[in-house]
Amino acid sequence: MKLAIGAFVLATLVPSFADAHLFHRMYEPPENQLTRDTRLLQLILDDPAERFDLARQVWDGTTRVRVKPGGFRKWLVRPGEPGMVFKGDYQVHRWSGSLKAEAARIDQRHGTMLATRIDAGLAQRNRDQVKTALREMYVVLLGELLEAVWTRLDDVETVERLYPFVLRYYAVNLQGHLNMRDPGAAAAAEATLAALARALGDSETGAPPAPEAFARQRARLVRVLTESRARS
Numbered sequence: 001m002k003l004a005i006g007a008f009v010l011a012t013l014v015p016s017f018a019d020a021h022l023f024h025r026m027y028e029p030p031e032n033q034l035t036r037d038t039r040l041l042q043l044i045l046d047d048p049a050e051r052f053d054l055a056r057q058v059w060d061g062t063t064r065v066r067v068k069p070g071g072f073r074k075w076l077v078r079p080g081e082p083g084m085v086f087k088g089d090y091q092v093h094r095w096s097g098s099l100k101a102e103a104a105r106i107d108q109r110h111g112t113m114l115a116t117r118i119d120a121g122l123a124q125r126n127r128d129q130v131k132t133a134l135r136e137m138y139v140v141l142l143g144e145l146l147e148a149v150w151t152r153l154d155d156v157e158t159v160e161r162l163y164p165f166v167l168r169y170y171a172v173n174l175q176g177h178l179n180m181r182d183p184g185a186a187a188a189a190e191a192t193l194a195a196l197a198r199a200l201g202d203s204e205t206g207a208p209p210a211p212e213a214f215a216r217q218r219a220r221l222v223r224v225l226t227e228s229r230a231r232s
Contacts, residue, residue, distance in 0.1 A: 030164050034141075035172045037061070037099050038134065042173070045127045055130075056122045061098025103133075106140050131177075138173040139225045145169060146196075146218045153209045156201035163200060167193065178228060185228035192221040 037058055044055045057063035103115040114137050121129030145166050152158045170193060178186035199214035201207055 030168060032165065032168075033064075034097075034099070034102065035168050037064075038138075038172050041099065041134070042131070045130060050125065052122055052125050059099050059118065059122060061100065099134075099137075102141075103137055106137060110140060112136070112140070135173055135177060136229060138169055139222075139229060142166065142169045142174070142225070143222050146221070149200075150211075150214065150218060153200070153211055153214060156203045156209070159200050159209070160203060163197065166196070174225065182228045182231065185224050185231075188224045189221060192217050192224065196221065 041055055041058050044051050044058065054063065100115055100118070103118060106112055107115055114133050117133040118130050121127075121133065145162065149159055149162050149166065152162070170189065174189070175186065178189060195217045196214060199210040199217060201209040
């Protein structure tokens with residue numbers, strides 16, 4: 001389930017995450033193709049060469065690339081096979097989707113206009129517009145994943161597979177922005193993520209989940225992220 005991405009590997013999460021019992025045995029949260037594509041899109045948007053053509057291809061899912069060994073400046077190569085992603089039954093599958101398709105799904109379900117805004121931002125070469133909408137997309141994705149964890153809270157083994165992706169979704173597209181632009185919200189989010197993990201059951205110790213605590217912290221995290229987005 002854990003997919004290495006070479007030079008993409010994000011910095012180790014803040015110590016508060018490691019305080020949660022579930023993650024004492026984890027080096028870092030796992031990747032899937034969705035988070036890989038997101039990180040790559042961010043790197044391309046930040047590149048001074050302004051490779052908006054490649055950014056659009058990654059967004060559309062028409063090109064799948066990875067960083068060559070040696071780093072971003074040695075540029076990119078196509079991966080040997082499609083990446084992996086959690087699907088609706090929360091098993092790992094090959095994924096032929098795209099960030100754009102995922103944004104369109106969210107738009108249809110939630111009445112947002114993420115796909116349109118990101119398409120327009122790429123066409124206008126507007127990095128900030130793309131990044132803002134992408135962060136909003138991840139707030140929704142994080143909320144959906146927390147809902148999935150909540151509905152399966154009595155299945156400890158499934159929860160232990162799912163919850164690490166909550167940390168990855170937060171880390172890949174929200175953590176850095178909050179640390180720089182809204183440190184108060186970052187501290188609150190990180191404390192809440194640790195509290196959420198403590199509310200999960202533990203297959204090793206047999207500790208049961210704490211549904212009321214999880215529901216309370218889940219609502220708090222969504223509120224922190226939503227309020228921070230409104231201030232941005």
